Amino acid sequence: MLATSRTFEANVRAGLADDNLQRALGLARTGFPLRRRLAIERLPEFEALRETGRSIKDHTLEHLDFYLEFYEGKVVASGGKVHWARTPQEACAAVLQICRSVGAKIVTKGKSMIAEEVGLNEFLEENGITAVETDLGEYIIQLRHEPPSHIIAPAIHLVKEQVAETFRAEHRSLDPTRSLVEPRQLCDEARAVLRPRFLAADVGITGANFLVAETGSSIIVTNEGNGDLTQTLPRVHIVMASLEKVVPTLEDAATLLRLLARSATGQEFSSYTTISTGPRRMGDLDGPEQYHVVLLDNGRSTLIGTEFQDMLRCIRCSACINHCPVYAAIGGHAYGWVYPGPMGAVLTPSLIGIDEAGHLPNASTFCGQCESVCPVKIPLPKMLRHWREREYAQKLSPPVYRGGLSLWAWVTRRPALYHILVEIASRALGWAGRGRGRFRTLPLATGWTAVRDMPSPEGRSFHSLWAERRKSGADK
């Protein structure tokens, strides 16, 4: 997928001005966090499970070479095949080669962020193969030729009227006077349109939430059942997964599954959690005849051992996205690539480069919500800071910004000077803003005051108040 992260500022302006987007985001803003909180309140062990989840992932990453080889051995033993891919190009080529080997014309797809990451749909279309997204949200955005705006709710940026408009434009064989007002009607229509596609597909492609080394299995977690129809009905099942998805055992997977659904949608467990191991067995009446796993690296192996290694613990639940005030204001498309929100702001520069995605680590207020809700305790704000440091060190930020930061750093390293300057500034601003209590505009801060007022200081700095308090012994 072509990244537009470079134009982040313009993307944000477009997002803020989009009334439909703002309406849609308003619905998401409250729903996800509330449901997550209710689910977690019901599970007293949740905090302890987070710690266990983190240590399972850390252990696996420390021995990733072993677990991947062990996993591959088990896939082969159960009759499947693993295709290793260093790059998106290699991953796409592997999928195409499998599709061609069975003469595939139609491919159904369950939701896969790895397929988004490698741009699989476009690649297959270019090579004469029709790829049909079957997750309702993915199907809607495929019809609209849009990228997903959220990792588990890809069409979260749309309101139902837009979906209805899209269905009317695309489902032309249906009665044009039909009612398409309620989500129920839209769901039923998508179900009816997609059912024959499931049955006609030659190859089914799904993602994987986890790979299990112990058994050579892939696990998908879904609610709609589209992933299961996708992988059960066609002759060939292809799993697209990145290599950090592997966990050692079924027991480890169970622990992470307890964290995943609760963190994602606030469900106790998703409707369907499916563990797939190899192709159909002797005597089976259904299931695919071939089982392939395309295992993508795309730069992840080089993140190990760096300050970004913790990001590889991510189980793609989207809790950080759902709790991010920046995401809630601008939506997912503004981030310009596959992964939005805090996890995207950390991951995107890692995968496509800080020169392409340098704006994203700045799209944070450092409120820390993301880290506090992360089921595997990824220190997202810390990693955003690392990216900002790199951006600064590589001279990628604008000169004025860098100059300002350098000046600030120079002053703060001289506490005496800093205190004097702060005292002067707060007194001066306090005096200038007396009465009104705020500034409509301020020299050197017009970027800030262009869209909001600046509250005027009280006239004293925190440091001087603190010193006074210490002196009078009031804090004893």
Place this chain on the structure above:
Amino acid sequence: MSEARERILADIRSSLKRSRLDPEAEAELRARVTAHQRNLLPARATALNHADQVDLFVAMAEEVQATVTRVSSLAEVPEAVACYLAAENLPAELVMAPDPGLDIIPWGTRPLLRIRRGRAEADDRVSVTSCCAAIAETGTLMLVSAAQSPTTLNFLPDTHIVVVRGDQVVASYEDGWDRLRADGSTEALPRAINFITGPSRTADIEQQIELGAHGPRRLHIVLVEDGQATGNAENDE
């Protein structure tokens, strides 16, 4: 072996600042993988006695819009199924898993039920299956694929009816793994293990939950309280 494979493994080892693990370290990890060591389990279900686990299973399943009929013996299953179909205004026509555990149910007592045994096809509307285990913790059914339990039955028809014996109710997913391992399939897992928690659903349009996105619109559980009355040889734990 492919070049990509070797390069990726080499990159991982270089990032970890070591070469391939020595045989001793690998043996330790192998032991971890095969030990089936459980992590922390929530007390919600494990702390209960079996009767309470069954009640919890029912409560959790109903919470996610599955419907449950409790009957006392297998002999009552045909009537429970027929009544459910009539109440939901569904045809008395079933596709049923070719499962010996379902064959011992006296279906002949409801001769109006038309039953076909096999996998599901596109126009089947109601399916009946058994299950491998039922997980009390979250009201989850655990079904495994096999010649006698085709996976299509779980997803293609609009209505999925599952016959659960009381002794199949266990506390946790981990108990489910153990049941599977006890079945002797140490070679490889079944092709598909389906954990099913309520009917199919989506909230992809404006966060509004709708049932029956692509899989079954209805999930009905017939819970047979007295698992031992089946004449089935399996022992309760």
